[in-house]
């Protein structure tokens with residue numbers, strides 16, 4: 130029997146090892162420990178929330194997964210490969226700030242990843258253009274496709290940033306407090322939008338990791354909540370959320386999980 | 398007529414009238430301070446030729462400086478070693494007054510057109526270089542990380558992020574440099590020339606033809622103002638997002 134065929138080759142991604150695997154990961158800036166040691170794994174098909182106090186190292190963890198910063202020790206892998214090298218897996222990071230280019234319209238901002246992927250020519254083709262238009266529609270910005278960022282409200286800018294992140298067609302979507310700066314009402318609407326995109330299956334998304342400060346948001350959105358300690362972020366608890374969507378905050382199970390998460394996150 | 402134009406315009410007219418009244422009332426001799434009416438009355442078509450020389454030299458030097466400074470700034474930011482090696486030299490040159498260098502330029506390039514162009518270019522080069530370098534480095538780290546997550550190469554980072562980002566810095570430097578370029582051209586003409594407003598000023602003041610000196614000064618100011626507003630016209634259209642943000 131061929132060992133490779135049954136997945137026993139050590140270099141092949143282990144099917145049950147998870148899409149993102151952190152094994153005793155430590156992130157350090159100079160002599161400040163920003164996160165870790167922390168271990169967790171994210172399976173294909175999972176929506177994960179990282180919940181932790183301000184400054185505990187959540188953004189740093191996402192940056193490390195995106196391959197933007199190195200880890201000091203431990204092991205971090207994306208589909209079995211080091212972050213930034215996993216060519217087969219695209220990782221899309223939506224930053225805490227919208228980071229739209231002020232000289233580009235909404236649509237031009239959204240096609241940026243496609244433009245960059247074409248290399249030196251920078252000319253996108255018709256299917257990419259229609260994909261961008263579809264995304265603009267999906268995030269509800271059709272009327273503002275040709276508007277410039279300063280003409281958009283904060284919530285619209287965040288939606289444009291989400292569409293741009295999705296334009297790169299990521300397998301793994303990293304969201305850093307995606308709608309954190311917005312009012313409750315807009316935030317809920319956008320979270321619903323995000324869930325519907327995730328559930329629609331219209332994208333190649335395999336996993337979502339979302340950073341949040343909000344316990345209700347984490348319970349409403351995710352399959353599992355990783356509750357983190359204050360800096361340097363370590364795993365305090367993993368709260369599974371086995372509720373079907375749409376989730377009703379008035380539901381008794383919702384309230385119970387909310388309580389469990391709250392207790393786990395309470396500073397001791 | 399808008400208020401923004403009307404207010405400074407009325408002050409200007411008021412000052413000119415006060416000047417006229419003062420010169421006539423105090424019977425100031427013409428070689429010391431000619432009256433506005435005399436200055437305008439003795440205007441001659443030959444002034445246009447001198448304006449042409451000076452404006453041409455200033456514009457040519459300014460254009461050369463703009464292109465070189467922009468290219469230089471990109472090289473500085475792209476290759477740190479070049480910046481580390483040349484920036485201190487650039488700062489030293491920048492602090493050397495153009496008046497001290499102009500005689501050398503005339504010695505090397507002659508009393509003709511090119512020594513003035515060189516002086517204009519030299520003086521307008523550094524503000525553009527320094528500001529453009531600043532602008533190219535201005536995009537915050539998050540923007541650069543965004544481009545890294547999209548796996549952009551250095552060329553794309555320059556074309557799609559750094560260069561558009563630096564344009565407002567580039568234009569504000571160009572506006573500063575446009576008036577400096579005229580200073581450079583005139584200083585070059587002071588040192589040795591057969592034409593131009595600087596030459597006109599030197600010759601006329603030596604002959605106590607003070608109205609002509611004033612005409613030349615006014616003409617120099619006019620060149621500066623037209624360059625400034627031409628640049629502003631293009632700035633408003635090219636870096637439209639800055640205007641829109643502050644409106």
Ligand SMILES: Nc1ncnc2c1ncn2[C@@H]1O[C@H](COP(=O)(O)OP(=O)(O)OP(=O)(O)O)[C@@H](O)[C@H]1O
Nearest residue numbers: 158161162163182183184185186187188189190360
């Ligand atoms: N580039 C950096 N250089 C030095 N220290 C940094 C850097 N980035 C983050 N830190 C430090 O690492 C720690 C964690 O920062 P991080 O941004 O990951 O926190 P966070 O959990 O995302 O916070 P918030 O909820 O406020 O966004 C902080 O103490 C911060 O000061």
Ligand SMILES: [Mg+2]
Nearest residue numbers: 187188225305
């Ligand atoms: Mg953060």
